[in-house]
Amino acid sequence: MANQQRSEATRARILAAAAEAFAERGYDATGVAEICERAGVSKGAFYYHYQTKQALFLTLIDVWLQELNRALEQTDSDNSTVPDRVLAMSGKFQDILTSRTPQLALIMEFWTQASRDEGMRQAVLSHYRAFQQFFVDLIELGVAEGTLSPIDPAAGGQVFLSLTSGLFFQGLLDPTGADWGKVAERSTRIVLDSMRRRE
């Protein structure tokens, strides 16, 4: 295999192994040795590709949140009205929760670490702000197209963001405790009601 390909392949293997391990056992509890074992790679290779364990973690944050952003923007690409779009997004909640549980557990990990480490905090924050902006844009669009009443987009976006985060955290803690898809839809409807334009 060509050098560059080989390099990228092991890099990716390490990253994938780390994602698994971190999600299962947590950042602190996961040793570099374990990641290497899972990836089928020596410690030397690990430290050849990543400067420290934390650097790897930061890379992981970036990759994963970018993925999430892309998934979000995809939902945005159909051409119905804003309220319908928001409802459609809430419908996907259950899917994401069940199919991506390990990754979501990783977000918890990010969050916890971020509250104690400045570098991680900034990394998570920048992505989080992008999420917020996404909701704000969505609401502005709704106001412009006349399907939403002229509320403050920043405030509305905040509500959606909080609601979504809160639901995710709960769903993560208690996956079988409720039908989170329905809960998400019901909750979204309630919030949407206060923003919908009334004739």
Next chain:
Amino acid sequence: MANQQRSEATRARILAAAAEAFAERGYDATGVAEICERAGVSKGAFYYHYQTKQALFLTLIDVWLQELNRALEQTDSDNSTVPDRVLAMSGKFQDILTSRTPQLALIMEFWTQASRDEGMRQAVLSHYRAFQQFFVDLIELGVAEGTLSPIDPAAGGQVFLSLTSGLFFQGLLDPTGADWGKVAERSTRIVLDSMRRRE
């Protein structure tokens, strides 16, 4: 001092020291030795009173969440209408966030550990359900007194719970990023609007 008193005193000292240390540096990063040092107690004393480090952590969860529940029920004790009560609670958001940051960071810690350990999960869950029930009761009360429209209390409670959790998580991650007191109030108003009885 009598044996029993002395024993309870050191037990409490260890617990308090652990709460501090865990909140500041996290569960994994805090060593037993550090807890002992803070408590002014030897390792022997530590392991005489607590079987393992994790057992101490579980005790801490219980104590702390009970405290939180009690604080919540106190807010409930004044006698205005439900919407006013909810708004008043949102007003206290900033206070709690600034004055209790370390403890809130601990909740993050609980949460993360809970998603991986069954025992912790159950402990956190039971307290969290009590939290949810609190909101449900509040909404039922509002519907009964006629200040809220007859929505499904479970759904409404869910919205408030998610909103609150989401706001806390954000405030914890980015304490100076916004005036979280105002954000909380604004968000609460929006959600309340969709539940308020309209004449």
Next chain:
DNA sequence: GATATCATACCAACCGGTCGGTTTTCTTTA
């Protein structure tokens, strides 16, 4: 003197990270 409470010294396991050296791929040169 018996028992509960604590102190000290200690250990095996593990941790993140380093380092000298080996293998594989790429580049140069003749």
Next chain:
DNA sequence: TAAAGAAAACCGACCGGTTGGTATGATATC
């Protein structure tokens, strides 16, 4: 085109330090 040297990629033993936990003895209370 093939040998040879350079560079990239990787290996695994090893290190200093730390960790949760223990074994044993001291001291205060009963």
